[in-house]
Amino acid sequence: MTRYLLALDQGTTSSRSLVFDPQGRVVACAQQELRQHYPRPGWVEHDPADIWHTQLDTARQAMRQAGLTHRDIAAIGITNQRETTLLWDRRTGEPLHRAIVWQDRRTTALCEHLQAALGTEAIHARTGLRPDPYFSGTKLAWLLSQVPGARRRAEAGELAFGTVDTWLVWQLTGGRRHVTDVSNASRTLLWNLQREAWDDALLDALDIPRAVLPEVLPSSAPFGVTDEHLLGGPIAIGGVAGDQQSALLGQACLQPGMAKNTYGTGCFLLMHTGDRPTPSANGLLSTAAARHGATAAYALEGSVFVGGAVVQWLRDGLRAIAASHDVQALAASVPDSDGVVFVPAFTGLGAPYWQPEARGTLTGLTRGTTVAHIARAALDSIAYQSTAVLQAMNRDALAHGAAALQELRVDGGASVNDLLMQIQADLLGIPVVRPAVTETTALGAACLAGLQAGVFDSPEAWGRLWRAERRFEPQCSAAQAAERMAAWERAVKQATITA
Numbered sequence: 010m011t012r013y014l015l016a017l018d019q020g021t022t023s024s025r026s027l028v029f030d031p032q033g034r035v036v037a038c039a040q041q042e043l044r045q046h047y048p049r050p051g052w053v054e055h056d057p058a059d060i061w062h063t064q065l066d067t068a069r070q071a072m073r074q075a076g077l078t079h080r081d082i083a084a085i086g087i088t089n090q091r092e093t094t095l096l097w098d099r100r101t102g103e104p105l106h107r108a109i110v111w112q113d114r115r116t117t118a119l120c121e122h123l124q125a126a127l128g129t130e131a132i133h134a135r136t137g138l139r140p141d142p143y144f145s146g147t148k149l150a151w152l153l154s155q156v157p158g159a160r161r162r163a164e165a166g167e168l169a170f171g172t173v174d175t176w177l178v179w180q181l182t183g184g185r186r187h188v189t190d191v192s193n194a195s196r197t198l199l200w201n202l203q204r205e206a207w208d209d210a211l212l213d214a215l216d217i218p219r220a221v222l223p224e225v226l227p228s229s230a231p232f233g234v235t236d237e238h239l240l241g242g243p244i245a246i247g248g249v250a251g252d253q254q255s256a257l258l259g260q261a262c263l264q265p266g267m268a269k270n271t272y273g274t275g276c277f278l279l280m281h282t283g284d285r286p287t288p289s290a291n292g293l294l295s296t297a298a299a300r301h302g303a304t305a306a307y308a309l310e311g312s313v314f315v316g317g318a319v320v321q322w323l324r325d326g327l328r329a330i331a332a333s334h335d336v337q338a339l340a341a342s343v344p345d346s347d348g349v350v351f352v353p354a355f356t357g358l359g360a361p362y363w364q365p366e367a368r369g370t371l372t373g374l375t376r377g378t379t380v381a382h383i384a385r386a387a388l389d390s391i392a393y394q395s396t397a398v399l400q401a402m403n404r405d406a407l408a409h410g411a412a413a414l415q416e417l418r419v420d421g422g423a424s425v426n427d428l429l430m431q432i433q434a435d436l437l438g439i440p441v442v443r444p445a446v447t448e449t450t451a452l453g454a455a456c457l458a459g460l461q462a463g464v465f466d467s468p469e470a471w472g473r474l475w476r477a478e479r480r481f482e483p484q485c486s487a488a489q490a491a492e493r494m495a496a497w498e499r500a501v502k503q504a505t506i507t508a
């Protein structure tokens with residue numbers, strides 16, 4: 010019986026493929042870096058062919074490493090960087106442009122028009138999102154208006170729009186399926202969360218023809234079968250979810266009120282909120298969680314644009330460290346940041362501030378400031394931003410009669426940093442819990458694929474495999490934490506004044 014699951018995790022900085030056994034253990038893992046293109050300040054692009062080829066190569070490598078053939082794989086689950094926008098020719102599969110990445114700010118002016126036309130609150134009520142360049146809708150509108158002939162061809166049904174999941178399924182199925190899942194659809198700014206359908210008002214406002222849109226399925230569903238020439242033979246694609254929703258599932262946050270934070274390039278804090286969308290009055294996003302059955306599931310999300318990326322900047326921009334993991338020793342060489350506060354608003358500020366024009370700011374520098382203090386302030390900034398999001402989330406939860414968060418589950422590349430996790434627990438005042446298997450994003454996708462393939466019959470069965478590796482308990486007083494957050498909020502004001 011074929012029981013292994015292959016998870017394809019297409020992230021911002023790399024494509025990864027992991028093979029899991031039915032107990033959720035990683036059997037093989039292959040990874041390739043993805044090249045970033047920065048054609049202008051504030052613009053970020055990926056080559057669609059790179060996305061596809063790095064993903065396919067790693068899938069083949071992982072299967073080889075595990076010594077498995079297509080017959081041993083029960084199903085494939087796909088999870089992906091969200092919002093990144095592609096447009097291609099349905100006949101040839103040829104992209105019309107490079108993919109516009111979620112971090113790209115080129116549609117700031119278009120978002121202002123959209124806000125003026127429909128209003129932030131109405132947009133939030135319909136989509137759970139905000140008129141911010143982060144989401145796919147204005148990126149697609151930009152492509153349709155800027156690529157010569159694109160709108161006419163889109164109206165004639167010749168073009169296909171997709172986020173990265175849709176692009177990968179299209180490629181894997183040899184162009185036979187143009188589909189996405191509800192968690193990815195809910196990041197487009199074109200999906201009505203309440204009605205669970207594409208939203209006419211948003212499509213009209215952005216002048217997007219319905220003919221370009223993919224079919225939307227639950228996250229655990231028959232997404233298609235791979236072309237037999239790609240992976241040695243046909244394999245069913247049984248799961249698709251945006252990477253943050255996938256991680257929520259991989260962290261076994263299956264009950265309303267449970268939350269996780271992923272510390273990758275950005276930080277993404279998601280709280281399960283049950284079977285109805287919960288609008289936010291505090292600058293958060295309301296979004297579809299991965300859906301595996303008849304019942305819809307939703308989450309509140311706080312998206313922080315620069316998380317672990319601040320450590321990349323210390324490495325590549327400042328050349329303060331040789332490798333990312335060196336940041337911990339450097340930051341730990343001083344007891345604190347000595348009054349330095351770093352707001353890494355390199356691409357504006359996301360939740361809960363939503364200031365696309367804010368820029369990075371260092372405050373409190375003195376003659377005694379060293380690079381170690383700046384490294385410490387950089388780690389602090391990751392935890393401050395996540396704390397601001399969590400405080401907003403608690404305010405929303407309490408307003409809806411739910412309890413404040415009791416503990417935070419963590420994952421992502423920067424969650425290996427013990428100092429950062431301790432700072433986080435101190436600021437939040439609740440335990441921060443790191444799981445034994447930190448590959449939660451891929452785990453979620455494997456879970457969705459496994460549910461579809463009948464490897465297990467409920468997410469709860471999968472959830473029982475979740476184990477904690479370490480708990481970080483808060484070690485400072487609530488008053489100290491509040492004082493530090495107040496210093497952070499003052500620095501945020503300065504970062505937005507420069508806007």
Ligand SMILES: Nc1ncnc2c1ncn2[C@@H]1O[C@H](COP(=O)(O)OP(=O)(O)O)[C@@H](O)[C@H]1O
Pocket residue numbers: 020021022023272273274275316317318319320321333334335336337421422423425426429
């Ligand atoms: N020890 C560390 N301390 C802090 N940040 C780290 C550490 N190791 C890696 N990172 C950061 O984690 C991020 C990579 O995490 P990952 O989850 O792989 O990201 P993504 O999925 O966004 O590509 C990078 O931004 C890197 O700078």
Ligand SMILES: O=P(O)(O)OC[C@H](O)CO
Pocket residue numbers: 019020021022089090091092111251252253273274275312
């Ligand atoms: O690829 P990641 O892990 O940086 O995640 C990107 C997010 O999905 C963007 O919303």
